[in-house]
Amino acid sequence: MVALTWACGSSSDSITEDTAAERAGDPSRMGDAEIVHDLRRQLARMVEEDRFSGTVLFAKHGRPLFAQAYGLASRAFGAKVELDTKFNMASTAKLFTSISVLQLAGEGKLSLDDALSAVLPDYPNQDVARRVKIGQLLAMTSGLGDYVSLKMLEGNPERLRRIEDYLPFFVNDPLRFEPGTQQAYSNAGFLVLGLVVERLSGQRFEEYVRTHIFEPAEMAHSGFYAFQDDIPNLALGYTRATEPGAPLTVALRLGRGASAAGGTGTYTTVEDLLRFAQAIQAGRLLDRKYTDLLMRYSPTEMWHLNGFEQDYARGIHITGHGGATSGTSTRLSMYPDLGYTVAVLSNYDGGARLVGDRLEARLTGEPTPRAISVSEDVFQAFAGSYVDGGLQPIVISVDRRGALFVAIPLQGKHKFVPLSSDEFFDDDMLTPRLRFTRDGGGTVTGLVLSGIGREPIKASKQP
Template identity: 45%
Template sequence: MGLQQQFMPRFGKWVLAAIAVLVAVPAHAAHAAQAQPQATLPGTPAGRQAAALLQVFNEGNGPKMRAFIQDHYAKAALAQHPAQHHLGTFGELWDNTNGLTLQKVESSSERTIVLMAQDKLAGESVRLQVDVEAKKPHGILGVKVLPLGPPSSNSGPPLTDEEVSQAVQAYVEKLAAADAFSGTVLIARGDKPIYRGAFGLASRAFQVPNRLDTKFNLGSMNKMFTAVAIAQLVEAGKLSFEDTVGKILPDYPNKAVAEKVTVHQLLTHTSGLGSFFNDKYFEADKSRFREIKDFLPLFVDEPPAFEPGTRWSYSNSGFLLLGAIIEKASGQNYFDYVREHIYKPAGMTNSDSYEIDRDPPNLAVGYTSQGPGNQQSPRRDWNNLFLHVVKGGPAGGGFSTVEDLWRFSLALQGHKLLAAKYTELVTTGKVQPHPESKEEKYAYGFFDEQVPGAHIIGHGGGFPGINSQLDIYLGKGYTVAVMSNYDPPTAGRVARRIRTLLLR
């Protein structure tokens, strides 16, 4: 999450709940499904609703999908869960499939239909069940994504590391062949890699392939480094999480922020500050935004949107302000501090906030489907060089590699960056961003998820032509890093598939 909130894909980040699991079928089964003619749905109440559902879903249009849910779902279903909850199911399914092609009807009655469909990304199979009310207008009571059973079910014994590696390679190869993924993937258990792979092109113009050491834009993942830096300074006694902005920065001109907003609130996105990706930013010469002080005029006059501490609202400006606090408390430039106190002890030799107009080596160019004047292209016809910051910072926009992110995970868990007490403090969830997702909380610059079978911390990042994800499986020892130079949800989609495999 984060920078991508300025540019959401059609469903993408509307995923708030009800994760729909896409389950793989063996290759021979997928090929057999491809050879069959497309099936038709029966004219039963359930069949008609399923047909209408597939038609709208395959348009990939979030507002249309929401309208469909409000118009076609039964009142009882909407009373149990709001439209946003149901939209989350379809958003996750869209992220995994980019649409479905009906293959066959497995069973059908007036009120229930079970169908098999093939996803348009990797050619894998999905089983859907649609239930409707008995009385007219036969509103939809629920849509379920069902396991396909052995050998590809989510149930059964855990997969070996080799089986996980093989499954990930096969899946990402399919995505890459469909031009739905370009980037790098790493899975490790402790200090031993399980899987490493690179796909697609770092530069189309020069036909340079991505490599494991290719540096990708982190998006909002820099927030983890900023939070760790703040905690280091707290551990050193140079500031407190409860300090106000004004206590640390006495000359900060916005008194409403200086007097009320605390470091804790900045770290947890509860400050009421917004995003510096505003009209001022997009109308400005972006080459002048290189140091922390250069960004402050973009938002320094804005009052908090709500009383600090009363709500959660994702804030890039808040983390930019944390960068200024780090500079004041440490006496160092933000970028120097992070290099010395985070990258160096973690061994992250390929990470930094590079100035992209200096043409640093081995950086992946981001490619986006979002062009000028709201143009859209499924071929990602545009690079993102004139959209994003010239130099990233405390809120995001730096560069790293999947191997460096693995090194960060090991350093964090090995307490090379913070003592155990402060590591736990930084990574333990404190606020619930979305009421629908009770398993997910936001800590200090980290998301903290309690999912069946695992406790996962980390962060994602996204923007046009940028999508990255780091998942650290506490207790299980896994680190998963995925980086992409395509629009969201390219990296998130792969990370979710890996999660399904690791937690089977």
């Protein structure tokens, strides 16, 4: 087992790095001890506000600087989350699919330039298979879309056991665009990559990942589950997705057939995610060529490259993947330039992103906006329900201590504090902005929310 050396317990006093030396190259960046202190305060606040439940691990050069568990794995039984609690991974599990495909490429069993038809000659939609390349599926430039639909959720979820069980939900859909001309998130594309892994390896997808990723990375607490499986120490997911302002309810889970695309069906712990990150960067899972492809990045390249999400924030490269589904929020982020790894697993909507984005801001030197004081009367005008063009409700409630809580489907509750009387910033993620619009008489009519998704959300206030 890969040894994990714990650097902190219940307080940050054991972080002894010279923060001035750490920041010498960039004075705007916090030192490690400051980041841990800030993280601890943020998590305490979020737990008090019932906005986070889960585990957080923050490491430098493979050595954990912070590792803590918060909240309940089962609210009904009062079972606390522990560091070894297992969580559904959602789309963070796409990392395993990406590594699997790149392993097969490194063995010469496929080329990223191969057409899908060359690898899966019996794929049910041969027109699509001839036009789409393996590398385009990894980069999400294939034109394939999603597989999640109301039709899929009808009936008994237990019937969805294997990857091919999901094909009828998307295989005959037309491509959204000509392959290679655009980039759009595609769960269906990763399900198809799971079929590629099975065909070329001769193993079930889950067995391939177990023997070629979990075992060499020494991830003893990661695995797959079917709908009916009772997995020891697996946290239940809790969601407000049906109505953002509603109480938490137990989230629906599907089975292992969706594991190649994330969704549900795959579980892990934050300690195993750190082992996975170490195994990637040490070259234990891929040869040098493909390891370098994942660890090297230019800001002119795509946000999803070779199956990994890529970012370039304030000159610092970040790679990994996040995940979000009903009652699940996850993130693994590696900072090759700085040597940091961040792993967050949450059984609340949006929890991991709130924590992960805060850490990203601190690690990359994002400046903290300066909040102002606004009277409670001004705040009350913003409370209510807003609906965007997709008819998704956004519920805003007012906190008497000078903040707005903004509940967004599958994104959890965001806490915004004022920059001005009409503009607010996210108190956790720091970069998102919330701006309200008014009519000629000064009545609040809507909002514009930027920095949460790839496009701003525009929503109208409901009577």
